[in-house]
Amino acid sequence: MSDEIRSVRQAAIVLGALALLASAAGSASASRCAFEAQGEGRVAGIIDARSFRLQDGREVRLAGIEPVLREGASSQVLAKILANRDVTLRGEDDTPDRYGRQDAFVFVTSSESSVQEELLDQGEAFVSATVTDKECATALIAAEAAARRAKRGLWADPAVIKNTESPGDILTGIGRFTLVEGKVLSVRQAGTTTYLNFGRNWTRDFAVTISRRASAGFEAAGILPKSFENRRIRVRGFVEAHGGPRIDVLRVGQIELLGGN
Structure with missing residues (x-):
């Protein structure tokens, strides 16, 4: 077997793994992105389509996704999910970015799925491909793929x-x-x-x-x-x-x- 053919097969295995595991991830009851808890708080306001402010003044940015740039739409969806809700922040690192925001996977109290997965499942975000944890990336890709198949949200546009x-x-x-x-x-x-x-x-x-x-x-x-x-x-x-x-x-x-x- 030539090196190029072997590499193509390896590419199919490695790059296709997330898609092949999508159904399994989608059926899991608990999120694959449930990292170590990095704090809790109550949401005081929505800043934009992927950021919000807690009552104690902390600003949080949703990790692992890129929002859909539609005027006001994604911010309104995020507000429906998070407004005045108690949340837990999870992640591998709680170090603020250069703007003072904490990147985190966010869970509404009593929910087993992250807010990121909910937005992806509604077709209100893309997976950003910045997640290094394989199981979490698989879960996010699964949620995005489910919305794409169902043509929900942004996926209703065939030119997306x-x-x-x-x-x-x-x-x-x-x-x-x-x-x-x-x-x-x-x-x-x-x-x-x-x-x-x-x-x-x-x-x-x-x-x-x-x-x-x-x-x-x-x-x-x-x-x-x-x-x-x-x-x-x-x-x-x-x-x-x-x-x-x-x-x-x-x-x-x-x-x-x-x-x-």
């Missing part, structure tokens, strides 16, 4: 996942967290960066960039970036413009190998 054949459409989302699907035409190395190219014109077509540091994560997972050539993938991340639209991949979880070529 962008197509690499329409780079102009992708460019409208510069600076936004976006999901993009397409077939990788070629994989090229330039300096310390690996490029997954979806077209032949770098000034116009979509591409994924993987730095040397990020490549080490793929290698640790048994995946060669070259194995994505001529494969269909779904990539999630923030869109940038460098000639054509780009997404910089920092973690293995940002790329999902899709079925078929």
Whole structure:
């Protein structure tokens, strides 16, 4: 068996694992994101689609998800879930970010599911691919997939996942967290960066960039970036413009190998 074929199979196993485990995660009664408790409090107000303030003044930011940028909609959904509720904050680290906010998985008292899972299940958020715990990431992907299948919330829009054949459409989302699907035409190395190219014109077509540091994560997972050539993938991340639209991949979880070529 060649190294490339072996790498493709490894990619299917590693990147497809979350999807294969989705049904099992969805049927679990307790959240897979129930990390160590990092505090409690009562919600005093909603700041935005993924942040809120407790009565003691602490500001909390929902970890592991990216909100849907629809005017007021997600903030209203979050308010319905959290307004004046007692919550428990859970996470692997309670260190505030540079804005003084505490990133956490949030549980309304007596609920076994996190607020993140509830928002994902309603189609009001994307999984951010920043969660390093495999079981928690599996649960979040399961909730997102369930909403996508049922066309709930954002998934009612068939254009929510962008197509690499329409780079102009992708460019409208510069600076936004976006999901993009397409077939990788070629994989090229330039300096310390690996490029997954979806077209032949770098000034116009979509591409994924993987730095040397990020490549080490793929290698640790048994995946060669070259194995994505001529494969269909779904990539999630923030869109940038460098000639054509780009997404910089920092973690293995940002790329999902899709079925078929």
